[in-house]
Amino acid sequence: MIAYILRRLLHMIPTLILISMVSFVVIQAPPGDMLTSRLAELAEQGELGSESAMQQIEALRERYGLNDPIYVQYFRWIGKIIFQGDFGQSFTYEMDVMQLLGERLGLTLVLTLSTLIFTWLVAIPIGIYSATKPYSVGDYGFTFIGFVGLATPNFLLALVIMFIQISVFETESVGGLLSPEYIGAEWTWGKVADLLAHIWVPVVVIGTGATASVIRIMRGNLMDVLGQQHIQTGRAKGLKETKVIMKYGVRIAINPLVSRLGLELPNLLSGAVVTGIVLGLPTAGPIFLTALTSQDMFLAGAFLLLAATFLLVGNLLADIVLAWLDPRIRYE
Numbered sequence: 001m002i003a004y005i006l007r008r009l010l011h012m013i014p015t016l017i018l019i020s021m022v023s024f025v026v027i028q029a030p031p032g033d034m035l036t037s038r039l040a041e042l043a044e045q046g047e048l049g050s051e052s053a054m055q056q057i058e059a060l061r062e063r064y065g066l067n068d069p070i071y072v073q074y075f076r077w078i079g080k081i082i083f084q085g086d087f088g089q090s091f092t093y094e095m096d097v098m099q100l101l102g103e104r105l106g107l108t109l110v111l112t113l114s115t116l117i118f119t120w121l122v123a124i125p126i127g128i129y130s131a132t133k134p135y136s137v138g139d140y141g142f143t144f145i146g147f148v149g150l151a152t153p154n155f156l157l158a159l160v161i162m163f164i165q166i167s168v169f170e171t172e173s174v175g176g177l178l179s180p181e182y183i184g185a186e187w188t189w190g191k192v193a194d195l196l197a198h199i200w201v202p203v204v205v206i207g208t209g210a211t212a213s214v215i216r217i218m219r220g221n222l223m224d225v226l227g228q229q230h231i232q233t234g235r236a237k238g239l240k241e242t243k244v245i246m247k248y249g250v251r252i253a254i255n256p257l258v259s260r261l262g263l264e265l266p267n268l269l270s271g272a273v274v275t276g277i278v279l280g281l282p283t284a285g286p287i288f289l290t291a292l293t294s295q296d297m298f299l300a301g302a303f304l305l306l307a308a309t310f311l312l313v314g315n316l317l318a319d320i321v322l323a324w325l326d327p328r329i330r331y332e
Contacts, residue, residue, distance in 0.1 A: 005316070012312045016305065017078070023304040024074045027297045064091065077298065081305075088298030092290055097302045101284060105306075107177055108283040114199060115207040116264060123211045124254070127218025131253075132245060134223060142215060149212030154275045158205045162279070165201075176280045177202070183282075205275055210264065214257060221253035251325060258322045262315030266307040 061067050065076060080086040087097040130139045176183075177198050182191045225231065226249055234244040273285035284303060291299035 005320070008316050008319075012309075015312060016308055019308040020078055020081075020301065020305055021074065023301050023308075024077065024297065025070070027292070027295065027300050027304075028070055028073075060091075064089075073297075077301065087302040090291070090296055090299040092294045092296045092299065093287070097298050100287065100299065101302060101306070104282055104284045104287065107281075108285070110195075111177070111199065111202055111206070111281070111283060112265060114203050115210070116261075118203050119207045119210045119214055119264075122207075123214035124218055124250075124257075127215045128222060128245070128250060130215065130219040131222035131226065134219075139219075146212035146215045149208045152208065154205050154209065155278045157208060158201070158275055158278045161201055161205065177282060202275060202279055202281055205279070217257060217260075218253065221256055222249055225249045225253045255322060255326055258318055258325060260318075261321075262311065262318040265310040265314040 065073055068076075077088060080088065085098075087101075089095070090097050090100055093100055126142050130142050133139055177195055178191065179194050179198070182194050185191060222245075226245070231244060231248055234248050235241070273289050275281070276283045276285040277289070284306070288300065288303045290296070291303065
């Protein structure tokens with residue numbers, strides 16, 4: 001297993017390099033560059049033709065190396081990342097990329113992991129119930145709720161919850177992950193409690209669609225497993241129904257969900273972009289959208305590398321957990 005993990009880690013290096021190349025080219029593909037928005041601002045202010053403005057633009061082009069060919073820009077960027085750990089300077093926010101992402105990455109990870117835990121804690125028991133009592137009233141009820149969850153856009157659900165908070169519960173602070181008095185303050189137990197009081201809204205909003213999907217997958221997988229011969233053998237030997245379902249049914253039915261777990265991390269990281277904007281979340285998603293619209297190549301490239309790392313590490317962890325859960329799986 002250790003040799004397999006080391007081999008997978010080595011395979012990640014060329015994969016991340018290839019992803020970085022594709023990402024850099026795609027970000028640069030639209031017309032213009034990250035100074036286009038600055039030129040538009042100068043045009044609105046009537047300063048586009050002034051000598052000082054053009055000198056400023058040229059100085060920025062030289063500073064960021066925008067006059068160089070794209071392959072030169074890429075190798076300069078990736079070289080600084082590999083040898084110096086420098087992801088560059090964000091043109092939009094005028095600060096170091098890692099400092100900017102570092103401020104938001106912690107809350108992004110907390111929100112992502114909380115959403116995953118919420119999804120599995122809610123979806124797995126419901127999926128087991130629906131599979132063991134198919135076509136019952138409860139099964140039809142959960143199926144209906146699941147379809148509604150899949151069909152409802154996250155941003156619409158966020159707006160509904162915010163409306164209920166304001167109109168029904170008369171909540172003063174809606175949206176965000178922290179109350180205004182805790183924003184920028186040092187971490188204390190009071191700030192942690194305030195975070196827990198706010199985080200349930202984005203967790204429910206972001207996790208609704210994933211929860212509904214996991215319920216359907218778990219129900220279908222477990223119903224297939226419960227019809228197999230080893231389940232019938234366990235029942236014939238007089239084993240308790242709970243043991244038959246949980247030890248010999250759920251343990252096998254959950255394997256596809258574990259394999260799918262590696263795909264959930266980057267999906268949650270990038271899928272919360274619109275929800276983050278609606279709820280005003282201080283996470284990485286909204287600044288990624290800003291980076292794309294302003295062609296901030298260093299910030300957008302760093303975010304895409306981060307999402308790719310999440311994907312690769314998530315898949316590796318999923319494979320390790322899968323081998324632990326299912327003794328039939330062995331990695332040589």
